[in-house]
Amino acid sequence: MRLVIARCSVDYDGRLTAHLPSALRLLIVKADGSVLVHSDGGSYKPLNWMSPPCRLTEHPAAGDEPGKWTVTNKAGETLTITITETVSDTSVDLGIDPGLVKDGVEAHLQELLAEQLHLLGDGWRLIRREYPTPIGPVDIMCRDDSGAHVAIEMKRHAGIDAVEQLTRYLELLNRDPLLSPVQGVLAAQTIKLQARTLAEDRGIRCVVLDYDAMRGIVREGTLF
Missing domain, CATH: 3.40.1350.10 (Trna Endonuclease; Chain: A, domain 1)
Structure with a gap:
């Protein structure tokens, strides 16, 4: 799992359009390919996300141009994350999850x-x-x-x-x-x-x- 804390704006283009203005957020990239955008509120739910299977393409910052992530799923929907500042970027191998133990x-x-x-x-x-x-x-x-x-x-x-x-x-x-x-x-x-x-x-x-x-x-x- 990759955890990135970054100042970013987010644009979704698919069955509808949505925009998140620039703010400091947590970006999660899971081993299954899903990408989630979290704030420090709103409980457990992400502000926006892309479920697998999807493809993440990273465009690093160059000169005055900010960095950009483009996430595309099989339906052609896109999640564009524009990153102006990266506070931290870490990856951790969580291993195989044993799954939920049901009541x-x-x-x-x-x-x-x-x-x-x-x-x-x-x-x-x-x-x-x-x-x-x-x-x-x-x-x-x-x-x-x-x-x-x-x-x-x-x-x-x-x-x-x-x-x-x-x-x-x-x-x-x-x-x-x-x-x-x-x-x-x-x-x-x-x-x-x-x-x-x-x-x-x-x-x-x-x-x-x-x-x-x-x-x-x-x-x-x-x-x-």
Whole structure:
């Protein structure tokens, strides 16, 4: 991972345009190719970013011309970072991440859905739980009734981060000609409206799971 603290302005040109005026910011370049622009506020969310696969081209400062990073993704969208001052520039090898250890409910949801794939459609077949990829395991990999591969991301409560995570998995899996095309399903007990909107815009199916029903628990007051 590369961490750069620099005074910079940022321009995004893609499905829309956005501009961040010059300020001191943290630039992160991850091993998977993603580039993120952070401020010292706004919690964990970057001000702007480019998800992999993308290409970073650096143009060093020359004379009165500032340095410039141009980040381009496969859709032709660009993130242009103009750097007028670099405070620090460090790189650290973080090694292989062991992945997120899921809590009991989320892990149990994954186990139950793997056993009840009929909830997603008739004829669906399990390939593997915790399907390995270089950027972490996919919760469930399966085939639908047509034989197409489907990657399922499980959450108790799904937000935009879950959509971004599944998007990264899908971009990587679809590079493999033995798997492509791979569709995505975001399955959770609750899915935030913003996450559903983003997922559906990216062709990801959203499924809300009833944990009690999957465990065979009949709620009081229900007839069936």
